[in-house]
Amino acid sequence: xxxxxxxxxxxxxxxxxxxxxxxxxxxxxxxxxxxxxxxxxxxxxxxxxxxxxxxxxxxxxxxxxxxxxxxxxxxxxxxxxxxxxxxxxxxxxxxxxxxxxxxxxxxxxxx
Amino acid sequence: xxxxxxxxxxxxxxxxxxxxxxxxxxxxxxxxxxxxxxxxxxxxxxxxxxxxxxxxxxxxxxxxxxxxxxxxxxxxxxxxxxxxxxxxxxxxxxxxxxxxxxxxxxxxxxxxx
Numbered sequence: 001x002x003x004x005x006x007x008x009x010x011x012x013x014x015x016x017x018x019x020x021x022x023x024x025x026x027x028x029x030x031x032x033x034x035x036x037x038x039x040x041x042x043x044x045x046x047x048x049x050x051x052x053x054x055x056x057x058x059x060x061x062x063x064x065x066x067x068x069x070x071x072x073x074x075x076x077x078x079x080x081x082x083x084x085x086x087x088x089x090x091x092x093x094x095x096x097x098x099x100x101x102x103x104x105x106x107x108x109x110x111x
Numbered sequence: 112x113x114x115x116x117x118x119x120x121x122x123x124x125x126x127x128x129x130x131x132x133x134x135x136x137x138x139x140x141x142x143x144x145x146x147x148x149x150x151x152x153x154x155x156x157x158x159x160x161x162x163x164x165x166x167x168x169x170x171x172x173x174x175x176x177x178x179x180x181x182x183x184x185x186x187x188x189x190x191x192x193x194x195x196x197x198x199x200x201x202x203x204x205x206x207x208x209x210x211x212x213x214x215x216x217x218x219x220x221x222x223x224x
Contacts, residue, residue, distance in 0.1 A: 008151075034211045043201055043215035044154070088154065092211045098169065099144075099211050103153035 002027040004091050006102035014110050019076040021105050023089030030093040033072045038086045079109045113137055117202050117216035124192045124223045132187040132219050134202030142205045143185035147198040192223045
């Protein structure tokens with residue numbers, strides 16, 4: 001059974017700070033890693049994908065992957081109140097189409 | 112461009128009643144998925160369809176059936192609803208080779224009394 005673990009939070013940061021969200025996964029053959037953002041009462045939306053070790057930057061977001069440690073993280077720089085949401089880590093592996101989600105981390109950015 | 116459309120958005124059922132959740136996507140995606148989301152449980156995969164004509168069980172398939180009607184449409188049926196099926200249901204679709212890059216519908220909130 002593949003498992004994806006996230007700290008449920010809530011994680012509270014002040015506006016302008018860096019928010020750091022973490023995720024670990026159990027299946028070593030996992031190949032693709034994703035971060036979804038879900039606002040309260042809304043559906044998840046993809047914000048980052050990462051497939052190889054290292055960092056991937058997109059605007060204020062940076063995804064970091066370490067396959068040896070089975071660890072993926074999301075950094076949000078210059079956090080804004082509009083970043084307040086639940087962030088879901090998701091992992092898929094091999095040729096199957098199943099995407100396994102973590103339970104999510106609730107982030108609150110305080111003005 | 113509508114993306115992924117789910118109907119209905121809200122439904123209340125009595126135990127034992129049946130219903131079908133409808134999902135359609137207009138992005139020409141091959142794969143489609145049904146998830147349920149419960150407080151503290153995250154998103155759990157019920158069924159998925161990798162391509163038209165195929166369906167497979169996910170993590171929590173018991174009590175559900177699916178039909179991939181054509182490339183656009185993927186429906187989820189509850190034959191005899193139970194209170195444990197009270198949840199928010201999300202349909203999603205994904206393109207070929209992008210197995211994790213999913214686009215979600217707005218969700219369907221189902222309450223079983």
